[in-house]
Amino acid sequence: MIDYYSLLRRDIRFVEGLNACMNCGVCTAICPAAEFYNYDPRSICNILMTKDNEKIEHLLKTDSIWYCGQCLSCKTRCPRGNVPALLISALRHLSQVTGLFTNSEKGRQQYAIFKTIGENIINTGYCIHLALINLKLHPEQGPVMVWYKENAEDVTDLLGANYNKLGEGALRKISQDNLDELKKIFNITGGTDLYNSINKYSKTKAKELNINCEDTIENSAYFFHVFLSKE
Amino acid sequence: MEKGYWKDYQKAIATDNYFYERSCIRQTFFPGSENAFIKIIREELGLKIIDDKNLHTCSGIGYYSGIVPLETTMTVIARLFSLMSETSSRNFVSSCVTSFGLINEVLDMWEHFPEKLESTRYYLKEATGRSFELPHNVAHSSDIIYLHRKALKKKMIYSLVNKKTGEPLRVVEHIGCHYAKIFPQHGVGGAEFPQVLAGIIKEWGGQVIDYPERRHCCGFGFRQYLIMANRGYSIANSKKKFESMKPYKPDFIISNCPGCSMFMDRWQYTIAEMEGVTYDDEQKGIPVLTYEELTGILLGYNPWELGLQLHQIQCEPLLDKIGIPYIIDKKYIGKSGKKLNHPLKPKNIIA
Numbered sequence: 001m002i003d004y005y006s007l008l009r010r011d012i013r014f015v016e017g018l019n020a021c022m023n024c025g026v027c028t029a030i031c032p033a034a035e036f037y038n039y040d041p042r043s044i045c046n047i048l049m050t051k052d053n054e055k056i057e058h059l060l061k062t063d064s065i066w067y068c069g070q071c072l073s074c075k076t077r078c079p080r081g082n083v084p085a086l087l088i089s090a091l092r093h094l095s096q097v098t099g100l101f102t103n104s105e106k107g108r109q110q111y112a113i114f115k116t117i118g119e120n121i122i123n124t125g126y127c128i129h130l131a132l133i134n135l136k137l138h139p140e141q142g143p144v145m146v147w148y149k150e151n152a153e154d155v156t157d158l159l160g161a162n163y164n165k166l167g168e169g170a171l172r173k174i175s176q177d178n179l180d181e182l183k184k185i186f187n188i189t190g191g192t193d194l195y196n197s198i199n200k201y202s203k204t205k206a207k208e209l210n211i212n213c214e215d216t217i218e219n220s221a222y223f224f225h226v227f228l229s230k231e
Numbered sequence: 232m233e234k235g236y237w238k239d240y241q242k243a244i245a246t247d248n249y250f251y252e253r254s255c256i257r258q259t260f261f262p263g264s265e266n267a268f269i270k271i272i273r274e275e276l277g278l279k280i281i282d283d284k285n286l287h288t289c290s291g292i293g294y295y296s297g298i299v300p301l302e303t304t305m306t307v308i309a310r311l312f313s314l315m316s317e318t319s320s321r322n323f324v325s326s327c328v329t330s331f332g333l334i335n336e337v338l339d340m341w342e343h344f345p346e347k348l349e350s351t352r353y354y355l356k357e358a359t360g361r362s363f364e365l366p367h368n369v370a371h372s373s374d375i376i377y378l379h380r381k382a383l384k385k386k387m388i389y390s391l392v393n394k395k396t397g398e399p400l401r402v403v404e405h406i407g408c409h410y411a412k413i414f415p416q417h418g419v420g421g422a423e424f425p426q427v428l429a430g431i432i433k434e435w436g437g438q439v440i441d442y443p444e445r446r447h448c449c450g451f452g453f454r455q456y457l458i459m460a461n462r463g464y465s466i467a468n469s470k471k472k473f474e475s476m477k478p479y480k481p482d483f484i485i486s487n488c489p490g491c492s493m494f495m496d497r498w499q500y501t502i503a504e505m506e507g508v509t510y511d512d513e514q515k516g517i518p519v520l521t522y523e524e525l526t527g528i529l530l531g532y533n534p535w536e537l538g539l540q541l542h543q544i545q546c547e548p549l550l551d552k553i554g555i556p557y558i559i560d561k562k563y564i565g566k567s568g569k570k571l572n573h574p575l576k577p578k579n580i581i582a
């Protein structure tokens with residue numbers, strides 16, 4: 001069995017995030033995710049303090065590590081200076097590197113984030129950009145947003161933006177030399193490896209579930225399977 | 232109580248020569264706000280701000296969603312610092328609360344783990360040939376407006392007073408979790424007594440509403456909003472805030488974070504469409520402004536050039552309360568001057 005605990009100890013977020021939790025539950029009391037989901041940051045700390053590798057492996061396979069909204073409210077409040085949010089980040093990273101994330105419904109959703117935000121970053125230099133918002137995935141955006149997207153260039157010009165053009169300004173096109181440097185940063189720091197890992201394990205899972213997983217979102221039943229969590 | 236404590240959470244804010252880090256979310260949903268911010272700094276305050284064409288994302292939304300590793304994010308941020316280092320400025324100003332929080336986190340980690348700073352320097356050099364200096368000052372763009380609030384007030388044509396009643400407008404402010412919950416010492420007023428927007432509101436004539444869920448998260452939650460199956464988390468958190476603020480009858484909401492601004496606007500629309508509920512008395516919703524939009528309208532800027540027509544909750548009732556004139560026929564006209572079609576009307580909210 002992989003020594004998950006040692007791998008976690010190598011992540012500075014894990015080292016920074018856990019200093020002898022006293023199980024007071026203050027983090028859980030303030031946590032918006034604990035209010036909405038069956039989630040309890042206190043018990044995550046508790047499990048990690050046992051250093052029990054089997055329990056940690058189980059955690060990496062379950063929905064529990066995917067509920068946190070990374071609001072960091074727990075950091076402000078923990079009397080021991082612990083940061084459950086950082087522990088969650090370390091656990092999520094390990095779950096994706098080892099492929100265990102595909103064992104849980106919430107974990108499998110990482111594929112959809114990679115296909116949207118992840119590809120946006122590397123292809124355009126933006127996490128999100130007006131041109132990249134697919135309104136089919138965002139009905140909550142409402143009719144004004146539909147209007148805004150339909151008239152994007154004319155409207156953003158009025159607002160002083162530089163829509164999809166090179167140079168300074170809001171919503172500008174980010175030049176290829178900048179994107180090349182971003183790509184090299186992703187290659188050397190493990191960003192590309194993590195993308196590949198999410199992609200590879202997701203494709204394997206899709207095969208196992210007998211769901212088509214093509215690279216274009218529109219044609220990928222697996223993308224919508226995880227995005228809508230249809231079981 | 233409040234007066235005694237928040238003063239402990241003052242922070243140093245650079246007074247001039249800013250390096251502007253644009254926000255993916257603010258550019259997308261509120262491009263007029265970023266444009267107005269630069270205009271306010273340069274033209275109203277006569278100060279220097281650098282808008283670099285080589286900027287890119289800090290990768291924050293990817294990082295907090297778990298798909299971008301820490302080392303990658305550190306090096307992406309290091310590249311932003313490298314762009315800053317090529318200029319005369321060392322005063323980094325972020326237009327995004329998430330980015331502001333993440334940059335403070337990265338700087339803090341580099342302090343606790345200096346070997347991570349060294350490895351980041353190595354990665355950036357290997358990948359791009361670049362080196363970088365650390366900023367002398369990191370601020371969120373609202374900090375800059377807060378710092379110059381008195382100077383700006385002198386230039387303002389309007390104030391936060393109801394023109395008809397002469398009463399101060401009642402304002403809900405939302406500073407966003409990553410502004411001060413990660414490092415209270417880096418936010419004006421800390422996480423307890425948020426002052427960055429409250430100070431602006433009070434200075435400009437308004438009254439701040441202190442409602443029970445004032446400090447609660449808007450519910451973005453990164454992967455919680457980004458995935459449709461999880462979006463209930465996001466809307467439930469905003470709903471909790473709306474229900475808590477409703478009895479105080481806010482005239483409008485002002486938000487620090489571009490994401491929170493967008494969510495508190497769109498979720499009011501969504502809740503109205505789903506449940507027929509609005510949180511004002513007239514079934515119009517509570518307008519949500521960015522601090523740049525607020526500064527801009529009080530300075531007399533054209534609301535349509537600030538981008539108020541991009542809000543799903545219409546802002547005209549607020550403009551009317553303050554007494555700000557606007558030409559309604561120009562609301563849906565772009566730069567070309569061509570008359571554009573109008574957006575469809577929502578079912579349950581008067582627009």
Ligand code: SF4
Nearest residue numbers: 021022024025027078
């Ligand atoms: S608040 Fe801190 S000490 Fe208390 S349970 Fe949470 S992590 Fe442990």
Ligand code: SF4
Nearest residue numbers: 031068069071072074
């Ligand atoms: S960061 Fe996560 S664990 Fe911490 S309070 Fe927010 S949702 Fe809860």
